[in-house]
Amino acid sequence: MSLMLFVERVYMGIVILFVKLFRKNPHKTYKWEPIKDDLELAHFAYPMVLVQIPMYNEKEVYQLSIGAACGLSWPTDRIIIQVLDDSTDPSIKDLVELECKRWANKGINIKYEIRDNRNGYKAGALKEGMKHNYVKLCDYVAIFDADFQPEPDFLWRTIPFLINNPEIALVQARWKFVNSDECLMTRMQEMSLDYHFKVEQEVGSATYAFFGFNGTAGVWRIAALNEAGGWKDRTTVEDMDLAVRASLKGWKFVYVGDLKVKNELPSTFKAYRYQQHRWSCGPANLLKKMVIEIMRNKKVSLWKKLYLIYSFFFVRKIVAHIVTFVFYCVILPATVLVPEVSVPKWGAVYIPSTITLLNAVGTPRSFHLIIFWILFENVMSLHRTKATFIGLLEAGRVNEWVVTEKLGDALKTKLGSKAPRKPRFRMGERLHMLELCVGGYLFFCGWYDLNFGKNGYFIYLFLQSFAFFIAGVGYVGTLSSLRVAVLDSPIEPTGIPSVVAMFVPAGLETDWMFSTESGHYQFLFNLPGILCPILVGDQESVNADNSAVYNRSLKEVTASLWSRLVVSLQPLFLALFPKSCFENAILGISILSYVDNVICCEVLDKCIGSSIGEFLVENVEIERESGIGMSETREFRRRLRYKTMPNLIQTEIRIIPQANQNLDNIEIQNIKFKQDTKNLVHPYLPAMVASLSLINSSIDEHIQNE
Numbered sequence: 074m075s076l077m078l079f080v081e082r083v084y085m086g087i088v089i090l091f092v093k094l095f096r097k098n099p100h101k102t103y104k105w106e107p108i109k110d111d112l113e114l115a116h117f118a119y120p121m122v123l124v125q126i127p128m129y130n131e132k133e134v135y136q137l138s139i140g141a142a143c144g145l146s147w148p149t150d151r152i153i154i155q156v157l158d159d160s161t162d163p164s165i166k167d168l169v170e171l172e173c174k175r176w177a178n179k180g181i182n183i184k185y186e187i188r189d190n191r192n193g194y195k196a197g198a199l200k201e202g203m204k205h206n207y208v209k210l211c212d213y214v215a216i217f218d219a220d221f222q223p224e225p226d227f228l229w230r231t232i233p234f235l236i237n238n239p240e241i242a243l244v245q246a247r248w249k250f251v252n253s254d255e256c257l258m259t260r261m262q263e264m265s266l267d268y269h270f271k272v273e274q275e276v277g278s279a280t281y282a283f284f285g286f287n288g289t290a291g292v293w294r295i296a297a298l299n300e301a302g303g304w305k306d307r308t309t310v311e312d313m314d315l316a317v318r319a320s321l322k323g324w325k326f327v328y329v330g331d332l333k334v335k336n337e338l339p340s341t342f343k344a345y346r347y348q349q350h351r352w353s354c355g356p357a358n359l360l361k362k363m364v365i366e367i368m369r370n371k372k373v374s375l376w377k378k379l380y381l382i383y384s385f386f387f388v389r390k391i392v393a394h395i396v397t398f399v400f401y402c403v404i405l406p407a408t409v410l411v412p413e414v415s416v417p418k419w420g421a422v423y424i425p426s427t428i429t430l431l432n433a434v435g436t437p438r439s440f441h442l443i444i445f446w447i448l449f450e451n452v453m454s455l456h457r458t459k460a461t462f463i464g465l466l467e468a469g470r471v472n473e474w475v476v477t478e479k480l481g482d483a484l485k486t487k488l489g490s491k492a493p494r495k496p497r498f499r500m501g502e503r504l505h506m507l508e509l510c511v512g513g514y515l516f517f518c519g520w521y522d523l524n525f526g527k528n529g530y531f532i533y534l535f536l537q538s539f540a541f542f543i544a545g546v547g548y549v550g551t552l553s554s555l556r557v558a559v560l561d562s563p564i565e566p567t568g569i570p571s572v573v574a575m576f577v578p579a580g581l582e583t584d585w586m587f588s589t590e591s592g593h594y595q596f597l598f599n600l601p602g603i604l605c606p607i608l609v610g611d612q613e614s615v616n617a618d619n620s621a622v623y624n625r626s627l628k629e630v631t632a633s634l635w636s637r638l639v640v641s642l643q644p645l646f647l648a649l650f651p652k653s654c655f656e657n658a659i660l661g662i663s664i665l666s667y668v669d670n671v672i673c674c675e676v677l678d679k680c681i682g683s684s685i686g687e688f689l690v691e692n693v694e695i696e697r698e699s700g701i702g703m704s705e706t707r708e709f710r711r712r713l714r715y716k717t718m719p720n721l722i723q724t725e726i727r728i729i730p731q732a733n734q735n736l737d738n739i740e741i742q743n744i745k746f747k748q749d750t751k752n753l754v755h756p757y758l759p760a761m762v763a764s765l766s767l768i769n770s771s772i773d774e775h776i777q778n779e
Contacts, residue, residue, distance in 0.1 A: 104237040116148040123211040128219040141222035154183040157198040193306030200304040218289040242297030242324035249333035267435035278328035282380040288312030290334040310355030353457040356390035357464030397454035406518035448540035512541030
């Protein structure tokens with residue numbers, strides 16, 4: 074099998090060398106002419122384009138993706154932006170809807186679409202989006218995931234391929250990773266994905282064989298999409314499923330490697346594992362479902378069918394994972410324990426070295442990290458191999474779909490209308506026992522080879538075992554670096570000065586209060602009793618106007634972490650102020666946070682305020698943090714929040730179910746509550762102007778006079 078992988082890599086290398094030497098690019102292969110202005114037809118000379126943005130609880134990036142889509146350069150009456158929001162958090166839904174209305178008020182033809190359920194996940198949302206009547210007016214559909222930001226000229230560079238070549242169904246662009254330098258793990262991902270885009274996709278397009286749709290940053294001909302059967306949710310790789318079916322109908326695809334669309338790589342190990350499970354399990358499951366259909370197809374050539382089954386699916390999606398783990402992490406180390414069995418040098422050294430060097434051509438700037446890439450890929454091969462067998466056998470997690478972490482926010486499982494009730498932290502989420510066991514096995518083999526063996530594999534075995542140990546304890550990916558900003562008040566405080574510190578809420582890094590100088594000043598002008606607010610975030614950047622901007626929040630500020638930060642940061646906060654602040658008092662610093670882990674919600678009432686507008690009364694179920702060994706309980710609260718500012722919760726109280734109710738599998742809508750008068754929900758209100766202005770007096774009480 075390793076020889077099969079070797080031949081595949083060498084073939085790819087030869088073809089890509091030919092492509093580069095002879096400058097074979099899609100503009101030479103296919104007809105491409107810019108759309109010319111027509112005085113008679115005016116804007117009707119341009120085809121109607123639908124832009125779909127599927128999203129799920131994307132509070133971190135919804136503004137970026139919607140803004141980029143609305144900024145596409147195309148006649149405004151010939152483009153429709155369709156936001157497919159499957160969010161289960163009502164506050165996030167309100168935010169996305171408000172953003173769509175904001176762009177609609179600017180004259181953008183934007184549609185905000187929601188569903189009653191989340192059947193089919195992303196594929197289901199895209200399929201439902203194609204059913205609207207206005208879609209029948211469109212010729213092409215461009216698809217962007219919620220973290221993708223196309224450049225304004227994206228449509229100008231892709232649509233002409235489809236107009237001038239009626240046999241083309243798909244134009245696929247390349248991904249550009251905006252956070253590839255964030256940590257060593259993102260550098261490793263960049264190396265693997267650059268090979269995919271610069272070699273695999275390029276070769277598939279140049280040889281007219283086959284390449285897969287990447288699920289985003291592409292434009293489809295709607296007629297081809299419909300002829301192929303539309304979106305199907307039978308696997309977790311609905312994009313690959315559609316591409317295979319369209320290819321079997323005789324449609325061609327074109328890959329434009331010099332057209333890049335910005336997006337983000339997962340920067341936490343947990344998020345990356347979920348993504349790799351989906352990308353490994355889905356193709357294996359799809360091959361099982363479609364192999365007979367591919368073999369029986371009569372519209373495509375035998376060469377294309379062989380390429381699709383053998384090269385695209387079998388070697389790249391199955392053999393590559395299994396060989397990497399079984400041979401290099403199981404069989405090769407085992408030869409140390411069984412001297413009678415030996416692996417030829419060409420199999421142990423030459424073949425893997427050649428494969429590695431060929432893979433590194435996609436990212437020459439990271440060539441010095443090749444050793445780390447080998448160790449990391451071998452570690453991930455365990456997870457990918459397991460996912461591959463799950464897909465082939467259609468076992469337990471075959472259709473598990475988890476949204477990938479963006480901008481440091483926590484992962485949320487993509488389930489139906491209700492998320493699972495579980496503790497925030499579980500040992501299983503941090504410790505990965507399979508990786509630890511394999512690490513122990515490799516370490517033992519290395520120790521045995523060092524003391525009794527003659528193979529000389531112990532250096533590799535020790536390094537690889539340490540890599541498995543590091544992954545086994547979850548010590549991979551980004552770690553938060555604390556950033557603190559002290560904002561000086563532009564006005565003289567009245568009375569005894571107060572100080573308040575607040576954590577930048579997840580998803581609100583670009584909010585006016587945290588990201589702009591005017592927001593800082595507006596905050597301070599509304600709080601004349603505050604001497605200095607302190608903003609605590611994860612990463613502070615500087616704009617061209619030299620104003621501080623928090624573009625990330627602290628990662629997963631849970632209740633327990635918040636309480637620890639309160640204690641640990643007090644000395645730091647006090648040290649930030651000059652001695653003159655302590656002349657008459659010892660500053661008592663109120664630490665405010667925003668922790669709102671809503672599982673599900675029921676709107677009880679809608680009211681209209683005289684000045685601020687509509688606000689909602691809601692019952693919500695909160696994901697509570699429980700310790701090990703504690704029984705799992707459900708916690709409910711009733712809150713008042715403004716609809717136009719979903720993250721501003723004005724009031725919140727705890728409610729408890731009335732007696733004699735069995736809460737097992739009962740939705741919040743069917744539970745009768747009474748107010749809990751014994752327990753206080755929050756010792757604070759969210760860190761916003763309106764809320765802080767209500768508690769100035771309580772903040773002043775923290776000042777202790779001598």
